[in-house]
Amino acid sequence: MLEKVGTVSKNILFGFVVMLSLSSKLVAQNKQTQFNGFGHLEFYWDRDEDGRHASFSIGEHDFFVNSSLSDKITFIGEYVIRFNSKSATTYLPSIERSLLKFNYVNNHSIIVGKVHTPVNYWNDSYHHGRVFFPVIDRPLAFSYFVPIHTLGLQFQGQNLGKLNFGYDFMLGNGISSTDVYHDSVVPSVTASVHIKPREGMRIGASYYWDDLHENTPGVHSGHNTSIPVPIDQRYQGPVKFRMTSFSFAQFGEKFELLSETGFNNSTTDSTGTAKNFFQFVYAGLNVTEKSTPYILGDYVNVADNDIHVYPIHRLKVAVGYRYSFNYLLNMKVQLEKSWEYEHAFHDHATSYGGPFLRVQLAYGF
Template identity: 80%
Template sequence: MSNKRHFLICIALWGWLIVLSIYEAQAQVRQTQFNGFGHLEFYWDKDEEGRHASFAMGEHDFFVNSSLSDKITFIGEYVIRFNGKSATNYLPSIERSLVKFNYVNNHSIIAGKVHTPVNYWNDVYHHGRVFFPVIDRPMSFSYFVPLHTLGLQFQGQNLGRLNFGYDFMVGNGISSTDVYHDSVVPSLTGSVHIRPKEGMRIGLSYYWDDLHDNVPGVHSGHNTSIVIPDAQKFQGPVKFRLASFSFASFRDKFEFLNETGFNTSITDSTGTARNFSQYVYAGLNVTEKSTPYFVFDYIDVADNDIHVYPLEKLKVALGYRYSFNYLLNLKVQLEKTWEFEHFGHEHKASYGPFLRVQLAYGF
């Protein structure tokens, strides 16, 4: 065998070994996890028409977390939920789909659809109710909070002694869909927080968006306070601004979460509407598995708001959570809701008490 042939065979063997080494290294780095989360509920209530009791199947969340390399990860979150407009009463949706590149230390660039980083709740919890400290989200998530944003995010985590973090994002606004934004002006989000102690986080954020025609997208979380036919809704542009403050402390014995929101909705028709929301959760870990808790949830939408429309509402709840383990818990919640006449803050209507029971699980 000639020296040239020997040389070519050695080169081929070395090349093959290098390919195998690269593949093995990638195989060690690349890890994909599939998780699922869901919940079942039972509720009992009483209104003017009498008593009602019903079982319900909640949304089911399929969660994908994959390490594509030592610096690049992928997160996907796909939910199947009730929708009365579909033939089967259930429809799937893409809640998150993002690629994260950790380019240096704890600084990352994220591209895709994310939970808009405006407060602790939206930043920390996904759609798996098993991780919620209570049965459902704050009321502000139905009116003020821009739940999702599709775009580009710059993020830093656990920086310095105070574990400083930041999120700056540019993306599609409230009136967009997942495939289209009706304006050349994107939404902007700026958020900072610190974690001075284990289990504690303090954060501030500001969200800026100009709605082109006051039509919220399907994943914005923005509903009107009353049922209004589309032809009668305000159709002009809305300048939407939201400042948020969060304080969270989840320690061994005591859990506390405060979410405060200040919103302005500016239109040429009615000027500046100033809105406010306040959410407080407090829980006492009597044992490692047993947690009684209290919820105070308040929202106030100004009289001249024509994005959400006037609303003043208060919900108070007492609850109990029993955690069989970190992937299975049972929550029982007794709640009552009041609505008020907006001009004089007089009592308008009350609803409840409602009894709600939720079994939440992961798999």
């Protein structure tokens, strides 16, 4: 069995090599096609009840293709190789985005394919290349609530009018789907709007609607259970998932601020409606063009009656420093600490992590 898995992995990796070779030829033959790569390396040190630990690791490596097929049609492809302990080689590739965009008039477009679900600033602005992240990793909500990807049909408008108004409306496979199968005839619905009243600022809001036929999140949904629950013991019935999000971003020459707020209702036949909440705040000060110290706070509150994610109350705080050698190479140093609570903020912490020291070198090529 392991030999077969190893053979499949080798074939997939060989396909990536062929894709890279063909992409390089396309770049040489057609200047309208661009191929880029992004990756990162990390070191972390921590101390817990079992003692001290230190480790180096290779992070995700992201291969990005952007091609103008005509004056009106563009293609974006994003392919990631990441660590996976279940693989014979401990690394597996995946298709993160694959879409065609048709700009049918002015800045109004129709998009078909697999996209980052347009629910907040972070998911709209950043791909898997950590070199563009203001901090080391994504907010905690991306592990529990945010439907990171959607495969379907999207209508989009950008930079409209004096306020640079933008909108996204999308119908697609829901949280319980995979890239090739959706277990219901009813699609998920995403609706979002934003404005950019001045340079570097964006204010937005979104609503996400999905009815899971069964409580079986797909591989790209971003939904994990908060605690290890055996598959045969998880709730298997339908889930009504609703999420409202608000974003505020200001990335100026001196000061950077990003706030991501979300409210989620998950309703099941067994426990009723669970009301959940998440909040991420980042603030950075550009001391020089290359040097940025920052702080962040990240909180997730999953209600006690939630049987989609399962109850958890997590808080993470961190101080960090980012040094940008140039726009394709930076280093981040982050000291962080996290807590898990039984019943939100007012009760005692049942466990904690850290302090952790993390160092990340992120690059593009």
